[in-house]
Amino acid sequence: MVKFVQDAKINGYYEKILEAIQIIDDDIEELTTYAIYPDMLYVRKKDTIRYIPIKFFGDAMQKVLLYVSVIFKNADKDNSYLLIDEIENGIHYTAQKEVWQMLFKLCKRYNVQLFATTHSHEMITAFEKVCEEFEGEGAYFEMARHAKTNQIIGIKHEIATLEYELETNTAIRGE
Numbered sequence: 001m002v003k004f005v006q007d008a009k010i011n012g013y014y015e016k017i018l019e020a021i022q023i024i025d026d027d028i029e030e031l032t033t034y035a036i037y038p039d040m041l042y043v044r045k046k047d048t049i050r051y052i053p054i055k056f057f058g059d060a061m062q063k064v065l066l067y068v069s070v071i072f073k074n075a076d077k078d079n080s081y082l083l084i085d086e087i088e089n090g091i092h093y094t095a096q097k098e099v100w101q102m103l104f105k106l107c108k109r110y111n112v113q114l115f116a117t118t119h120s121h122e123m124i125t126a127f128e129k130v131c132e133e134f135e136g137e138g139a140y141f142e143m144a145r146h147a148k149t150n151q152i153i154g155i156k157h158e159i160a161t162l163e164y165e166l167e168t169n170t171a172i173r174g175e
């Protein structure tokens with residue numbers, strides 16, 4: 001983690017990482033590490049002088065930190081990708097849209113292709129809203145079994161179709 005924070009500051013990613021975890025807790029003001037605990041990341045909240053290990057802030061913050069660190073780690077590579085299984089886990093529904101916005105912006109900026117799975121209706125709804133903002137940048141695939149072959153197939157839905165399905169409570173999660 002010491003190297004992670006140092007690299008983030010040197011390469012200009014530190015502020016973006018800080019902004020990303022502020023989606024989860026907007027009182028976070030600083031990230032740091034200590035040489036005696038090089039594998040631990042600490043955060044400092046506004047109006048305090050005390051640093052607290054990030055592990056005490058829950059899964060959402062650690063996941064967002066992991067996502068952005070993977071994006072920045074691969075920022076200089078061509079054709080990078082980020083795979084996230086069950087992206088909704090640990091992320092409160094009130095922050096889901098902002099998480100998608102942040103991921104869309106960073107992935108576009110650093111040429112990283114994102115593949116995420118979810119069964120969460122709230123996360124799918126947040127995704128659809130963000131796709132409206134980032135026209136042409138997102139795609140929605142539903143996994144289902146083929147009626148004749150029983151093989152699992154991916155069905156691409158237009159974002160407008162996804163919006164309609166969400167508005168009419170049509171099954172959107174392979175139900």
